[in-house]
Amino acid sequence: MAGRIPQHFIDELIARTDIVEVIGSRVPLKRAGREFKACCPFHDEKTPSFWVSPDKQFYHCFGCGAHGTALGFLMEYDHASFVEAVEDLAARAGLEVPREGGAAAPQQPHDELYVALERAALFFRQSLSGEARARDYLAKRGLTAEIIQRFGIGYAPARWDALLDRYGGTDDERQVLLRAGLVIERQPDTARTQGPGFYDRFRDRVMFPIRDTRGRTIGFGGRVMDGSEPKYLNSPETELFHKGRELYGLFEARQATRSLQRLMVVEGYMDVVSLHQAGVTYAVATLGTATTPDHLQRIFRLVGEVVFCFDGDRAGRAAAWRALENAVGEVKQGRQVRFLFLPEGHDPDTLVQEEGAAAFEARLATALPLSDYLIRELSGRTDVGSVDGRARLVELARPLVNRIPSDVYRELLVTQLAEVIRMPAGRLAELLASGGPSPGPARTESQSARVQRVAAPAFAGRGNLVRQAISLLVHFPTAGAGIPLSEVLERVDRPGIPLLVELLAQLREDPVPNTGALLERWRSRPEYAPLAKLAVGECLVPDEAAAAAEICSALERLVAEHALARLEVLEEKARTEPLTAEEKAELQGLLRTKAQADRPTLAK
Numbered sequence: 375m376a377g378r379i380p381q382h383f384i385d386e387l388i389a390r391t392d393i394v395e396v397i398g399s400r401v402p403l404k405r406a407g408r409e410f411k412a413c414c415p416f417h418d419e420k421t422p423s424f425w426v427s428p429d430k431q432f433y434h435c436f437g438c439g440a441h442g443t444a445l446g447f448l449m450e451y452d453h454a455s456f457v458e459a460v461e462d463l464a465a466r467a468g469l470e471v472p473r474e475g476g477a478a479a480p481q482q483p484h485d486e487l488y489v490a491l492e493r494a495a496l497f498f499r500q501s502l503s504g505e506a507r508a509r510d511y512l513a514k515r516g517l518t519a520e521i522i523q524r525f526g527i528g529y530a531p532a533r534w535d536a537l538l539d540r541y542g543g544t545d546d547e548r549q550v551l552l553r554a555g556l557v558i559e560r561q562p563d564t565a566r567t568q569g570p571g572f573y574d575r576f577r578d579r580v581m582f583p584i585r586d587t588r589g590r591t592i593g594f595g596g597r598v599m600d601g602s603e604p605k606y607l608n609s610p611e612t613e614l615f616h617k618g619r620e621l622y623g624l625f626e627a628r629q630a631t632r633s634l635q636r637l638m639v640v641e642g643y644m645d646v647v648s649l650h651q652a653g654v655t656y657a658v659a660t661l662g663t664a665t666t667p668d669h670l671q672r673i674f675r676l677v678g679e680v681v682f683c684f685d686g687d688r689a690g691r692a693a694a695w696r697a698l699e700n701a702v703g704e705v706k707q708g709r710q711v712r713f714l715f716l717p718e719g720h721d722p723d724t725l726v727q728e729e730g731a732a733a734f735e736a737r738l739a740t741a742l743p744l745s746d747y748l749i750r751e752l753s754g755r756t757d758v759g760s761v762d763g764r765a766r767l768v769e770l771a772r773p774l775v776n777r778i779p780s781d782v783y784r785e786l787l788v789t790q791l792a793e794v795i796r797m798p799a800g801r802l803a804e805l806l807a808s809g810g811p812s813p814g815p816a817r818t819e820s821q822s823a824r825v826q827r828v829a830a831p832a833f834a835g836r837g838n839l840v841r842q843a844i845s846l847l848v849h850f851p852t853a854g855a856g857i858p859l860s861e862v863l864e865r866v867d868r869p870g871i872p873l874l875v876e877l878l879a880q881l882r883e884d885p886v887p888n889t890g891a892l893l894e895r896w897r898s899r900p901e902y903a904p905l906a907k908l909a910v911g912e913c914l915v916p917d918e919a920a921a922a923a924e925i926c927s928a929l930e931r932l933v934a935e936h937a938l939a940r941l942e943v944l945e946e947k948a949r950t951e952p953l954t955a956e957e958k959a960e961l962q963g964l965l966r967t968k969a970q971a972d973r974p975t976l977a978k
């Protein structure tokens with residue numbers, strides 16, 4: 375295994391890199407004031423809305439929302455992995471990439487993985503022509519030879535070593551097959567009976583190659599032809615294949631239509647293939663996962679409209695709601711998200727074959743906009759006829775609404791919701807906001823707990839200080855170097871405080887020169903996306919000094935408010951019982967803090 379690339383090297387690399395040069399070598403940039411602009415390479419446009427900031431070492435498209443650092447750009451634009459992007463930048467800067475754990479990293483180019491996967495795809499296609507059972511199965515499912523060819527569908531023979539025999543002759547070759555996710559290494563306990571080694575992952579399955587946007591095979595989905603389990607088997611996560619990002623059929627959809635307007639997300643491979651065959655060539659599917667925010671971001675880079683299409687049964691409705699929860703962080707004006715529910719007992723595959731593309735597409739007119747679906751679903755869970763029920767509806771809506779980036783879209787949704795609750799929209803907006811804004815879009819299920827916490831109406835009306843301070847640090851990381859950290863701040867009980875404290879500590883101990891460098895430190899953490907979103911946001915503070923002053927003032931206010939609250943608690947307690955020595959010490963400290971906060975300069 376290659377060792378990890380040390381963080382200090384990434385820091386140095388970003389410090390030595392000029393994002394304008396990196397992007398400029400691929401996209402023609404024009405100077406515009408202190409920044410540079412271009413027509414966005416990630417979406418179709420005629421007037422430039424893609425901006426590159428040399429100060430921040432950060433790019434951002436106002437059209438499609440694409441944003442990131444120089445490394446992020448290479449990953450997105452060149453479809454490079456993180457390591458490849460680092461190696462590319464290092465080569466430009468004349469640096470050698472060091473690895474943690476001593477020995478220099480062995481070169482593991484992805485080329486041999488692509489070759490192995492392409493060979494496997496060919497092997498599966500060839501195997502299909504030799505297997506009447508599989509051909510019959512596909513014919514019975516209504517697929518034509520033309521569509522089977524267009525999607526490169528094949529068959530994995532019912533043997534433990536078909537692929538291994540063909541392409542795994544040497545140790546090196548077997549290692550490549552393993553890294554490509556095509557074979558599985560035997561566990562030691564079975565080694566005694568079967569001998570050490572590997573076996574084919576996919577056996578006796580119809581094989582659907584999964585392609586990246588350039589059309590290269592990066593993984594497979596295999597489907598059984600009988601009732602055995604699991605019905606679908608996907609490639610594991612590999613260097614090339616990340617199922618939380620990939621969409622089956624996206625390459626084929628882009629091949630079919632030069633400038634796509636809309637994508638439809640369905641649940642299975644067969645749905646995608648059937649829809650394409652019928653002429654609905656904008657269908658794609660997630661790969662055995664719920665639709666993730668990553669998926670949505672990819673989709674909205676290409677098109678302005680997405681329709682989720684689900685079966686009308688309970689599983690379908692549950693999947694639709696999960697998709698909604700993951701989509702709310704990505705909706706905004708100019709992006710359309712709708713939900714199409716099929717009649718119970720139907721899936722897109724059978725339905726489009728039954729009624730044809732025209733009738734199927736006519737159903738799109740009945741698809742529910744995200745806002746309607748959200749309100750309908752939540753109203754169904756409460757009794758909107760009663761005051762209690764309407765209050766409960768506000769509570770249910772709050773975590774979702776607060777994750778919608780605030781713009782016209784959110785306002786419209788709040789207006790719509792206000793009608794259902796029979797309350798003035800302005801008052802409802804206040805109520806929804808009183809939980810304090812979420813520090814960023816929830817990215818994983820584990821964060822929904824955090825969103826819930828954020829939504830608790832603990833600090834009505836003044837929940838912004840933490841976010842402001844974090845945002846200023848993201849825009850002016852150098853300002854963080856001189857800001858003292860108080861212990862009281864760590865005890866402040868507000869969403870985002872742990873992140874703020876960690877940022878401050880990090881920037882003091884180990885300063886970074888710009889936004890891009892700061893973000894690279896957080897790349898592998900869940901906080902990366904919310905931080906990058908803050909970098910995209912407007913910053914009204916002109917320079918580092920002003921930012922430092924603003925941050926200090928925000929921290930002082932946070933500490934003062936916390937001190938005040940604690941002070942009340944301790945003084946209250948002191949009236950009825952004696953304080954412990956510890957509490958007394960805290961009280962004294964708090965009184966000092968309060969005295970400082972009461973200085974006239976800070977009175978606000």
Ligand SMILES: [Zn+2]
Pocket residue numbers: 414415416417424435436437438439440
């Ligand atoms: Zn764009």
